[in-house]
Amino acid sequence: MAAPGENLRINGERLWDALMEMAKIGPGVAGGNNRQTVTDEDGEGRALFQKWCEAAGLTMGLDTMGNMFARREGTDPDALPVYVGSHLDTQPTGGKYDGVLGVLGGLEIIRTLNDLDIKTRHPIVVTNWTNEEGTRYAPAMLASGVFAGVHEQDWAYAREDADGKAFGDELERIGWKGDEEVGARKMHAFFELHIEQGPILEAEGKDIGVVTHGQGLSWTQVTITGKESHTGSTPMPMRKNAGLGMAKVLGLVDEIAWWHKPDAVGAAGHIEVYPNSRNVIPGKAVFTVDFRSPKLEVIQDMEARLRKGAQAICDEMGLGIEFEKVGGFDPVEFDAGCVTAVRNAAERLGYSHRNIISGAGHDACWINRVAPTAMVMCPCVDGLSHNEAEEISREWATAGAEVLLHAVVETAEVVG
Numbered sequence: 001m002a003a004p005g006e007n008l009r010i011n012g013e014r015l016w017d018a019l020m021e022m023a024k025i026g027p028g029v030a031g032g033n034n035r036q037t038v039t040d041e042d043g044e045g046r047a048l049f050q051k052w053c054e055a056a057g058l059t060m061g062l063d064t065m066g067n068m069f070a071r072r073e074g075t076d077p078d079a080l081p082v083y084v085g086s087h088l089d090t091q092p093t094g095g096k097y098d099g100v101l102g103v104l105g106g107l108e109i110i111r112t113l114n115d116l117d118i119k120t121r122h123p124i125v126v127t128n129w130t131n132e133e134g135t136r137y138a139p140a141m142l143a144s145g146v147f148a149g150v151h152e153q154d155w156a157y158a159r160e161d162a163d164g165k166a167f168g169d170e171l172e173r174i175g176w177k178g179d180e181e182v183g184a185r186k187m188h189a190f191f192e193l194h195i196e197q198g199p200i201l202e203a204e205g206k207d208i209g210v211v212t213h214g215q216g217l218s219w220t221q222v223t224i225t226g227k228e229s230h231t232g233s234t235p236m237p238m239r240k241n242a243g244l245g246m247a248k249v250l251g252l253v254d255e256i257a258w259w260h261k262p263d264a265v266g267a268a269g270h271i272e273v274y275p276n277s278r279n280v281i282p283g284k285a286v287f288t289v290d291f292r293s294p295k296l297e298v299i300q301d302m303e304a305r306l307r308k309g310a311q312a313i314c315d316e317m318g319l320g321i322e323f324e325k326v327g328g329f330d331p332v333e334f335d336a337g338c339v340t341a342v343r344n345a346a347e348r349l350g351y352s353h354r355n356i357i358s359g360a361g362h363d364a365c366w367i368n369r370v371a372p373t374a375m376v377m378c379p380c381v382d383g384l385s386h387n388e389a390e391e392i393s394r395e396w397a398t399a400g401a402e403v404l405l406h407a408v409v410e411t412a413e414v415v416g
């Protein structure tokens with residue numbers, strides 16, 4: 001099959017306009033977005049995406065986890081579809097591009113193929129995966145994880161947010177729980193376009209990251225129990241300060257990640273103390289330790305050091321401690337054939353590129369288990385993401401979507 005010509009390009013203005021239009025839904029407080037999963041805003045974003053897909057002649061499928069699948073037919077009824085996509089949900093203080101670029105970049109390639117009347121043998125399906133971010137409901141990549149058979153659907157439905165609302169109930173409430181059996185679809189391949197969310201591509205002046213691997217992740221929720229008492233009248237020796245226990249464990253988390261430098265990172269982004277009142281010594285602290293590394297043995301070692309070290313800290317202080325693993329996946333190696341398709345696309349289009357390991361988790365990390373998968377990355381300003389100030393240039397977005405287009409078209413096989 002002949003590769004698509006280097007003059008096959010997307011409409012960068014149209015892609016940018018779609019990104020800006022979507023960003024109007026669930027605006028943040030500082031120029032970004034708060035469109036958290038299975039909220040009313042998520043529902044609104046989905047409806048807009050569906051409207052655009054239907055206008056582009058696509059047929060929408062919706063599974064029982066709320067994953068959306070917009071299909072453009074191929075010429076061969078027996079050929080499995082090539083999937084593209086990412087997620088439309090955001091962090092509470094998220095940017096306009098994390099996830100959204102991968103979904104709307106997928107829509108843009110369909111619009112381009114329609115404009116040019118290009119037919120492919122394999123159908124192409126643009127996907128919006130539910131709850132990639134994992135903020136409201138841990139773990140991240142919840143619905144792609146159920147799709148890939150990593151999590152049970154009933155377990156996912158029962159996940160609760162901070163207000164005790166179950167994921168399944170909220171998905172139903174916003175009207176996006178479908179009938180299609182999750183995970184029943186078979187894929188010829190899956191490609192995800194995403195911003196890097198790190199500083200490497202911009203620093204090296206590269207247009208494209210050819211993602212060969214994804215680093216692994218481990219989320220451990222830690223609950224430390226002490227005793228609530230008056231901050232003024234409780235003598236120092238009598239205190240059971242769960243907040244202080246947490247502070248010491250957080251120091252340990254940082255030390256553990258540094259110990260494994262440069263192959264590891266660690267932090268706790270979610271922390272809560274109870275009752276969170278100025279003049280009450282915290283009786284309980286709950287926080288989630290996020291460790292990541294491209295090496296499985298490093299992740300395992302960090303988890304073991306955390307459990308041992310945190311237990312010792314709490315024993316010494318007379319505090320109780322419990323650990324619960326609430327998310328994680330092993331380091332990922334993407335499919336060699338799909339990775340080559342991405343690299344060839346960047347070459348053909350004349351974009352500078354380098355191989356890269358994804359620092360963040362992505363739906364592609366789970367889908368890689370059930371289909372040949374690869375990712376395309378484009379730079380983001382100062383490597384900043386999970387921040388409302390997250391920014392990319394139109395040129396970067398265009399280059400990323402064009403590489404996605406070529407990788408997909410080559411894999412889906414142009415007819416005629």
Ligand code: GLV
Pocket residue numbers: 132133140359360361362
């Ligand atoms: C997903 O956004 C992650 O936590 O990497």
Ligand code: MN
Pocket residue numbers: 087098099132194362
């Ligand atoms: Mn993302």
Ligand code: MN
Pocket residue numbers: 091098133386
């Ligand atoms: Mn994210």
